[in-house]
Amino acid sequence: MIRTSKLAGSIQPSATLAAGAKARQLRAAGKAVYDFSLGEPDFDTPKHICEAAAKAALDGHTHYTPAGGTAEVKAAIARWYKKRYGYEFGAENVIVSNGAKHSIHNALAATVGPGDEVVIPTPYWVSYSDLVGMTGATPVLVHTTAAGGFKMTPAQLRAALSPRTRMLMLNSPNNPTGSVYTRAELEALVDALQDTDAAILSDEIYEQLTFGDAKPTCTALLRPWLRDRTITISGASKSYAMTGWRMGWAVGPAAVVKAMDTIQSQETSCPSSVSQAGLIAALDGPQECVAEMRTEFAARRELTVSRLKAMPGLSLPVPDGAFYAFFDVSGFFGKTFGDKTVTDSVTFCAALLEQAHVNLVPGAAFGAEGFARMSFACGRPTIEAGLARLAEWLPTGK
Ligand code: PMP
Ligand code: GLU
Numbered sequence: 001m002i003r004t005s006k007l008a009g010s011i012q013p014s015a016t017l018a019a020g021a022k023a024r025q026l027r028a029a030g031k032a033v034y035d036f037s038l039g040e041p042d043f044d045t046p047k048h049i050c051e052a053a054a055k056a057a058l059d060g061h062t063h064y065t066p067a068g069g070t071a072e073v074k075a076a077i078a079r080w081y082k083k084r085y086g087y088e089f090g091a092e093n094v095i096v097s098n099g100a101k102h103s104i105h106n107a108l109a110a111t112v113g114p115g116d117e118v119v120i121p122t123p124y125w126v127s128y129s130d131l132v133g134m135t136g137a138t139p140v141l142v143h144t145t146a147a148g149g150f151k152m153t154p155a156q157l158r159a160a161l162s163p164r165t166r167m168l169m170l171n172s173p174n175n176p177t178g179s180v181y182t183r184a185e186l187e188a189l190v191d192a193l194q195d196t197d198a199a200i201l202s203d204e205i206y207e208q209l210t211f212g213d214a215k216p217t218c219t220a221l222l223r224p225w226l227r228d229r230t231i232t233i234s235g236a237s238k239s240y241a242m243t244g245w246r247m248g249w250a251v252g253p254a255a256v257v258k259a260m261d262t263i264q265s266q267e268t269s270c271p272s273s274v275s276q277a278g279l280i281a282a283l284d285g286p287q288e289c290v291a292e293m294r295t296e297f298a299a300r301r302e303l304t305v306s307r308l309k310a311m312p313g314l315s316l317p318v319p320d321g322a323f324y325a326f327f328d329v330s331g332f333f334g335k336t337f338g339d340k341t342v343t344d345s346v347t348f349c350a351a352l353l354e355q356a357h358v359n360l361v362p363g364a365a366f367g368a369e370g371f372a373r374m375s376f377a378c379g380r381p382t383i384e385a386g387l388a389r390l391a392e393w394l395p396t397g398k
Helices: 006-010 015-028 047-058 071-085 100-111 127-135 154-160 183-191 254-267 273-284 288-309 345-356 380-396
Strands: 094-098 117-122 138-143 165-171 199-203 230-235 247-251 324-328 371-375
Touching (some): 006 127, 071 247, 094 254, 100 127, 100 165, 100 230, 100 247, 117 154, 127 138, 127 165, 154 183, 165 183, 247 254, 288 324, 288 380, 345 371, 345 380
Parallel strands (some): 117 138, 117 165, 199 230
Antiparallel strands (some): 094 247, 324 371
8 A cells, every 4th residue: 555645644635626626526417506616717718829829839839848938938928027017027037837826836845944934814815825834834824804805914914923934925916805905005014024034925816807996016016125035926827718728927036936947847847838839929919808808807796796795694895806705604604504504614615505506615715714705707697696596595594
């Protein structure tokens, strides 16, 4: 018998991917499911991106590339940041990975380890604490509240710092809450780190998905000293509907990028050559597709928020970005639905899926017991129908 490792035993499967798999399973068994679990745009990747990738394959770009991506894809990312934020950097400052999740993993592996602390505000995206744990470093969770817009204050951050703090992980727009820090809020947070040794990992993957007056901020540019202290993470999955292409990247100090490159060369050799060609087309090509998808996400947000707000017992802050609604379901704990008594977010979501076929992700997976996450990255008819089921089901709890 082969024993599995301590590392394997120390991490949880991704709760979002597990919830998505459950929906797929139920569908395969012929059951209708209103699936709001995965944060994955339902749109097909825009055609010009697919065509560029198909051409690359037909033209023979089917070999290993440099470990951190081709010179062409790095130049396309640099052009994109210059145009969008006026952020200028060279090829030595950027690395392309197999998705932003992979970039986050490599960035952590390159910078932290046993004895180090990484500050993570909750609610956090499911994978953060396990990815930190895999390096041997310790996640230090800072709890934020719905009343505070799910934002960490500088005082909370200061209280979480210790001589062992090596990193702060930020994610704005946020998964799972949809909260977006203002520029001034972020400035106040980063200033709390100026006289420390802590670096920042700023996950900006939802930067093209903000609504209303909310605006994304490129954290690395907030202060001149931050460029050497920040690793910016982003990717194509959300903005360009390219989840399956696995294209993410990191921008940061050359020494960190070099260390990530070395790790990646041993781990995966390189990201997919064909996907890199697709990413160049996404970043350099027409951006109307992004605006069109954002407009549709905005309409889905309106629909989702108005339906959820009308349900007695539920409360939620309006998400300013990303495509998630994160709502408080703790008022239903202690109630019995059918033959199931709901005691926490996990049992709430399980009973809802079993009895009403509505699939959410429990807040516990995001370090926030008492809540549930709904992804509205699916069509409006599904949102209408699924939320009608939820509205019918909630009052059945006695
Ligand atoms: N960061 C956040 C906050 C996310 O929600 C996701 C979702 N997949 C990722 C990173 C990773 O994205 P990907 O690996 O698909 O690029
Ligand atoms: N980020 C998405 C989510 O939170 C996709 C799933 C994942 O990568 O874990 O649902």
